[in-house]
Amino acid sequence: MKKTPLYDAHLKLNAKMVSFHDYVMPLQYDSIISEHHCVRKNAGIFDISHMGRIELFGDKALPFIQQIITNDAVRLVDNQALYTLICNEQGGIIDDILVYRRHENQFMLVVNCSNTEKDLLWLRKQAIDYQPLEIRDLTDSVSLLALQGPLSGKMLETTLNCKPDYLKRFYFSDLLWNGIRITISRTGYTGEEGFELFVDAKHAVKLWNQLLDKNKEDGIKPIGLGARDTLRLEACLLLYGNDMDETTTPLETTIDWTVKFDKGNFIGREVLLRQKTKGVDRKLVGFEMIDRGIPRYGYAVLKGTETIGRVTSGSFSPSTNKNIGLCLIKAQYAKMGEELQIQIRDKSYNARVVKTPFYKRELR
Amino acid sequence: MNIPSELLYTKTHEWVKKIDSKEVIVGITDFAQQQLKDIVFVELPSVGKELKMSKPCAVVESVKAAYDIYSPLSGKVVKVNHEIQEKPQLVNEDPYGDGWFLQIEIANLNEFNSLLSPSQYRVVTESEH
Numbered sequence: 001m002k003k004t005p006l007y008d009a010h011l012k013l014n015a016k017m018v019s020f021h022d023y024v025m026p027l028q029y030d031s032i033i034s035e036h037h038c039v040r041k042n043a044g045i046f047d048i049s050h051m052g053r054i055e056l057f058g059d060k061a062l063p064f065i066q067q068i069i070t071n072d073a074v075r076l077v078d079n080q081a082l083y084t085l086i087c088n089e090q091g092g093i094i095d096d097i098l099v100y101r102r103h104e105n106q107f108m109l110v111v112n113c114s115n116t117e118k119d120l121l122w123l124r125k126q127a128i129d130y131q132p133l134e135i136r137d138l139t140d141s142v143s144l145l146a147l148q149g150p151l152s153g154k155m156l157e158t159t160l161n162c163k164p165d166y167l168k169r170f171y172f173s174d175l176l177w178n179g180i181r182i183t184i185s186r187t188g189y190t191g192e193e194g195f196e197l198f199v200d201a202k203h204a205v206k207l208w209n210q211l212l213d214k215n216k217e218d219g220i221k222p223i224g225l226g227a228r229d230t231l232r233l234e235a236c237l238l239l240y241g242n243d244m245d246e247t248t249t250p251l252e253t254t255i256d257w258t259v260k261f262d263k264g265n266f267i268g269r270e271v272l273l274r275q276k277t278k279g280v281d282r283k284l285v286g287f288e289m290i291d292r293g294i295p296r297y298g299y300a301v302l303k304g305t306e307t308i309g310r311v312t313s314g315s316f317s318p319s320t321n322k323n324i325g326l327c328l329i330k331a332q333y334a335k336m337g338e339e340l341q342i343q344i345r346d347k348s349y350n351a352r353v354v355k356t357p358f359y360k361r362e363l364r
Numbered sequence: 365m366n367i368p369s370e371l372l373y374t375k376t377h378e379w380v381k382k383i384d385s386k387e388v389i390v391g392i393t394d395f396a397q398q399q400l401k402d403i404v405f406v407e408l409p410s411v412g413k414e415l416k417m418s419k420p421c422a423v424v425e426s427v428k429a430a431y432d433i434y435s436p437l438s439g440k441v442v443k444v445n446h447e448i449q450e451k452p453q454l455v456n457e458d459p460y461g462d463g464w465f466l467q468i469e470i471a472n473l474n475e476f477n478s479l480l481s482p483s484q485y486r487v488v489t490e491s492e493h
Contacts, residue, residue: 032401032427032428033427230427292405294430296429315427316405316427318427323405
């Protein structure tokens, strides 16, 4: 099992540790519900160093990226980030990632922990026509923290003495903090205002401790993977491996907007274009329970006695106080207000298709 | 860890309280609720259902996952605590009081012999901690 540089710091905070793919990660420090509310009300910090970080260098880096991803990287300026999918030739989703453009010939990708190895193999295989192109795995050498919540900007200012408000959403910049380079990116996975911080692995503990120590009065807390999951689900941010995988195409999900057919060729385009013309057979939609019961990954979705799909994510939602989920179902039933049944253990419980996100932050 | 001396226990973290010669009240222990943390859902059997010792009889769900609760004894459900369906957090707040699960009319008095004493149960919790 791999440990992030913050492993000991998590133990000191009495985290309940769990294995998550190759890593031992904090599930929760306190209670998932109170950690969840802390991020919605104040702000919390997450160790997300398990996520893969890959750097690309080369004169053909931009055309390479354009070929690999479904979204349009040509629209990026330096210091801007983009959420996108990587698809295979069949249009199946290999991963959902963030692409950061440092320069035209230098990009960084943040990928799912479970996919780092697979993505590296895929990138190296596709890179043959784009040489010279250097692909470097920075996962072990660079740590990644997320600071998320309405007070995150204020907390960054307190800790790093910077004014992060000048950063627009999906932009990033570097700063020096006591001689340590930190890349601050205005991105996140919670549906809140927030930032993600890249720092050299040997300084990760120092940054983590400073953030916790200096922002006690503003109510900062460390947040585990448990609350990360409830926060992202409420915001309808998909989870790779649950809500999508290589058997799903982008058009079947809620993130079909990440496919830009007008940008020119990319891997998977032909199949996806055909699917777009023909229409999809299945669709990912959000639902809430009408009856009392908690939907979980893998539960069957029924319409009467017919099985029409399965739950891909489900949980109690602390912010809405409802039981919510995402399900991949036959497209004809993917209509707002449609009533469905979720098979929970040996009974079926009524649910209703609703619009997503389930939770939206108040704009300040 | 609160392990009241007047109760009997199971290895699977249920407690049993005798209320008379035929009936018992069942719930989950303080140790169990601490391990589960935020309890957000409880599913209970219907009154009249016949339970078998050590077989699943109820479900509790934390934010993260669902867990079976096992019947400590065989018998018939005579009462269930509807209040924990409305307010599952009662199981966290008061596992031996307002957070009780069921009342069972027991079928076989001999089964009491397989339950654990408070000191035996403490050993179970220490080995799992």
